[in-house]
Amino acid sequence: MRWEMPLSAVRRLARELHRALSNQERPNAPRARQDLDLLAWGREFLPDHFTQPPSAMHQWLSDQLHALREPHRQSGVKLNVIGPRGGAKSTVGTLAYVLRAACEGWEPYIWIVSDTRQQAQIHLENIKSELIGNRRLAEAYPESCGRGPRWRNSAIELPNGIAIEAFGTGQRIRGRRRRAHRPTLIVCDDVQNDSHIASALQRESTDRWFHGTLLKAGTHATHILNLATALHRDALAMQLLATPGWQSKLFRAIEKWPDHDDLWQEWEDLYCEAELPDATEKARAFYEKHQAEMDHGAELLWPEVEDLYRLMAMRVESGRTAFEREKQGSPVDPDRCEWPESYFEPHIWFDEWPSHLVLRTLALDPSKGGDAARGDYSAFVMLGVDANGLLYVEADLARRPTPQMVTDGVAICQRFRPTVFGVESNQWQELLADEFLAEFRRQGLLDLRPAGINNTTNKQMRIRRLGPYLSQRRLRFRRQSASTNLLVDQLRDFPGGAHDDGPDALEMALRLAESDWQSRHQPDDGLGDHLHVG
Numbered sequence: 001m002r003w004e005m006p007l008s009a010v011r012r013l014a015r016e017l018h019r020a021l022s023n024q025e026r027p028n029a030p031r032a033r034q035d036l037d038l039l040a041w042g043r044e045f046l047p048d049h050f051t052q053p054p055s056a057m058h059q060w061l062s063d064q065l066h067a068l069r070e071p072h073r074q075s076g077v078k079l080n081v082i083g084p085r086g087g088a089k090s091t092v093g094t095l096a097y098v099l100r101a102a103c104e105g106w107e108p109y110i111w112i113v114s115d116t117r118q119q120a121q122i123h124l125e126n127i128k129s130e131l132i133g134n135r136r137l138a139e140a141y142p143e144s145c146g147r148g149p150r151w152r153n154s155a156i157e158l159p160n161g162i163a164i165e166a167f168g169t170g171q172r173i174r175g176r177r178r179r180a181h182r183p184t185l186i187v188c189d190d191v192q193n194d195s196h197i198a199s200a201l202q203r204e205s206t207d208r209w210f211h212g213t214l215l216k217a218g219t220h221a222t223h224i225l226n227l228a229t230a231l232h233r234d235a236l237a238m239q240l241l242a243t244p245g246w247q248s249k250l251f252r253a254i255e256k257w258p259d260h261d262d263l264w265q266e267w268e269d270l271y272c273e274a275e276l277p278d279a280t281e282k283a284r285a286f287y288e289k290h291q292a293e294m295d296h297g298a299e300l301l302w303p304e305v306e307d308l309y310r311l312m313a314m315r316v317e318s319g320r321t322a323f324e325r326e327k328q329g330s331p332v333d334p335d336r337c338e339w340p341e342s343y344f345e346p347h348i349w350f351d352e353w354p355s356h357l358v359l360r361t362l363a364l365d366p367s368k369g370g371d372a373a374r375g376d377y378s379a380f381v382m383l384g385v386d387a388n389g390l391l392y393v394e395a396d397l398a399r400r401p402t403p404q405m406v407t408d409g410v411a412i413c414q415r416f417r418p419t420v421f422g423v424e425s426n427q428w429q430e431l432l433a434d435e436f437l438a439e440f441r442r443q444g445l446l447d448l449r450p451a452g453i454n455n456t457t458n459k460q461m462r463i464r465r466l467g468p469y470l471s472q473r474r475l476r477f478r479r480q481s482a483s484t485n486l487l488v489d490q491l492r493d494f495p496g497g498a499h500d501d502g503p504d505a506l507e508m509a510l511r512l513a514e515s516d517w518q519s520r521h522q523p524d525d526g527l528g529d530h531l532h533v534g
Contacts, residue, residue, distance in 0.1 A: 038062040042096040045137050045259050046130070049091050055400035057083045057251040060093050061305045064247065068223050069106055076222040080240040080248040082230050085326040087251070089227040091241040094123050094189045097225075099130055103137065103144040107185040107223075109178040109263060110164045113214065115193040117168030123155050123189060124166040128156060160456060170209050173217050173471055185219045190224040191234055201499075203234055210236055230329040233489050234497065238331070242482060251301055253311055253327040260298035264312065265289050271316055281389040284309075341468040344492055349479040357392070359516055362418035363453070363508035364409060366402075367501045378405050379501040381487070381510035382416050385517075391469060391510070395487040395502050402432065411438050413448055420512045424504075425452030453508050460495050463503045466510070484517040 039062045042050040054062070064079050069375060085091050094112060101107040114120040130137055131145050138145040143160050150157035155165040169191045174181070192206050200464050215224070227241045228237030230250070241248045258264065270276075271283035287309055298308050306314075315323040325331040365379045380396040396412060413421060423433045436450040455462065469475045470491075487502030494503055 033424065037066050038092065038100065039098055039233075041100055042092070045090075045134065045140065046096055046099075047136075049088075049095065050302045052302075052506070055305075057081065057087060057089070057249075057301060060249055060251075061089070061092050065093070065225070075220050076218065076224065078224045078226075078246045080228070080237060080243075080246045080344040081251070082228050082237050082241070082249070082329050082367065084250040084301065084306075084328075085229045086306075087253070090189055091228070093225055093227050094187050095126055095130075097165065098185070098187055099137075099149035100128055101185060102127070102158055102164060103131075103141040103160075103239070105162060106162055106511050107186075108162060109181040109183050111173075111186045111217075112164065112189045113169065113191055114166075114190055115169050115188060117166065117171060119313075120166035120168055124154070124156065124164060127164065131156075131158065148396065169206055172483065173490075174213060176217065181221065184221060184222055184403065186214065186224045187220060188214075188224070188228075190228060191226070192228070192231055198458045200234070202230060203236070207236055207239070218467060221261060229326055230331045231325060232331045233493055234499075235331065250329045252329050253301050253306055254298065254308075255301055258294055258295050258299060258308065260290075263294050263515055267294070267312075268316055271313065289403045297305045314381075337492060338464065339467060339470055339491070341492070344488060347473055348475060348477050348488070351396075351479050353384060353478070354386055356388055359513055360416060360418045361411075361509045361512040361516065362386045362412060362421045363505045363512060364405075364421075364423045364432075365501050365505040366405060366424060367507065377486075377499060377501040379487075379505035380409060381502065381505040381509045382412065382413055382418065383506070383513055385513055390474055392475060392476045392478070393484065393487070393506060394481055395483040395505070397483040397486050397502055401437070405432075406435050408438050410445070411435060413440075413445065414443070418448070420451060420516050421448060422451045422453045422508055422512045424508065425454050431439045452514070453511070455508075459500065459504055460508045463494060463500060465507055466503065468493070469510070 003361065012302050018264045036044070038322065039054050039058060061081055064077075068077055081089060081093070087403070098110055098112065100252075102110060112123050114123065116137045128151070131149060134145070144158050144162070146159055150163070154167075155163070161183075165176075167173055168289065188210075191210065191311075204393065218224070226237060226240060228235070230238055232238070232291055240246045241250060267283055267286050270286055271279060273279045273282075276282060295308055300306065300308060300311070318326075334361050359385045361385070362382050367378050377397040382396075384392040384396045386392070400408065409421075421436075423436065425433060433450045433452050440446070440448055440450075466475070477488050484501075489498055490497050490502045491506075494500055507527065
């Protein structure tokens with residue numbers, strides 16, 4: 001009886017034999033190259049892509065990715081990098097690292113995810129081109145390079161058995177495996193696009209898919225790398241900056257602005273002078289004449305590729321909003337915001353509550369109305385007023401069920417000791433005040449009763465009442481409080497942000513302060529005028 005080995009088994013045996021012989025003939029390759037960091041590896045095998053000295057972002061990313069290969073590591077690492085558009089994040093993370101991990105066999109099953117499947121396939125196509133046409137790579141990794149047994153637009157298998165697949169945001173990926181493996185490395189490269197800037201619905205849809213589907217596709221050992229540009233303050237990458245379990249870093253094209261704003265303003269006036277046919281040449285001559293002064297104090301992320309002059313010209317040509325979003329990681333659109341950025345300069349922050357406050361109020365926006373599907377925050381805002389009419393603010397914003405809301409509210413009352421505590425009582429929320437009252441009685445806080453606030457005025461009109469306090473620099477927000485920072489961000493983005501629970505609660509806390517002060521009938525101090533909004 002004659003036994004025949006299946007053709008697939010023959011091919012697999014041939015690959016294993018070829019790999020063993022290759023390693024015997026070349027004992028220093030590729031093992032010796034495994035000691036190279038990713039940037040050195042890129043310069044050796046992808047010289048056309050690594051032509052310039054690396055930026056601080058490239059070095060940080062290289063160091064973090066190199067650490068993923070530690071043999072004793074038992075759990076996956078989640079990396080989140082926000083960097084300037086055009087800063088070669090994809091070259092380092094999506095091309096070089098994926099290619100090396102596949103050629104050296106660290107990651108059996110790799111996913112590349114982008115905002116569309118077509119964009120992810122473009123990244124995969126770049127990898128395929130190197131596997132087929134890169135002579136240096138083929139000489140170092142003959143068992144990995146060349147056309148593999150599976151070679152499609154969205155999925156490939158290398159000759160060494162490593163699989164790489166490409167997916168778009170929102171695609172159905174649940175339960176996918178490659179032989180015994182769930183994905184061991186997931187590289188997310190711009191999973192949100194420019195349309196997410198204006199669409200809170202799209203941002204929230206991507207967020208749900210990312211956390212609810214993509215992160216559950218792997219195992220506890222799956223490594224995840226997210227590469228992004230800061231499209232919006234509520235964008236996924238911006239949220240991951242403050243998400244526990246993620247190692248995040250934000251890099252700006254201009255890390256520190258030049259000292260001489262006045263000279264750059266003169267330069268910009270020349271550069272934008274439409275009536276001068278040679279405006280750009282005159283602006284360049286002005287810069288060269290004053291270059292030492294105009295460059296002084298500036299610190300750049302990647303000066304070898306984007307020098308200061310090029311960046312400042314880009315800032316004028318693309319507009320400051322786009323530049324801040326795409327190059328500086330600061331996605332603010334002043335044209336869509338109620339208040340200018342000057343209202344939110346460093347003067348707004350304070351560290352510790354003043355010891356002597358004239359009054360204290362606390363307001364709660366439960367955000368459990370008809371639009372609860374949006375996953376809004378329940379927002380507690382503490383407001384204290386001093387004798388000079390300055391208003392001090394601290395917030396506690398979280399997504400929490402009603403019992404937790406009551407528990408947290410009572411704890412805040414015990415700590416802050418407000419004179420008045422107001423709860424929005426619109427719709428069914430009037431029942432919440434009764435729950436607070438019962439809990440106060442149980443805790444022995446008999447001197448504090450929650451007051452229902454029935455809002456009849458449009459929410460945006462109410463929040464706009466905060467404008468005079470911001471413009472007069474009378475609002476102060478407690479530093480180093482994540483919830484208070486979120487409240488300030490919501491104020492910055494108003495009315496275009498996805499959430500306004502914090503500003504809504506702040507307006508109610510201010511209204512409680514005005515009402516409480518007026519009830520005391522002490523106009524001689526003048527504080528009633530301080531609090532009045534015309």
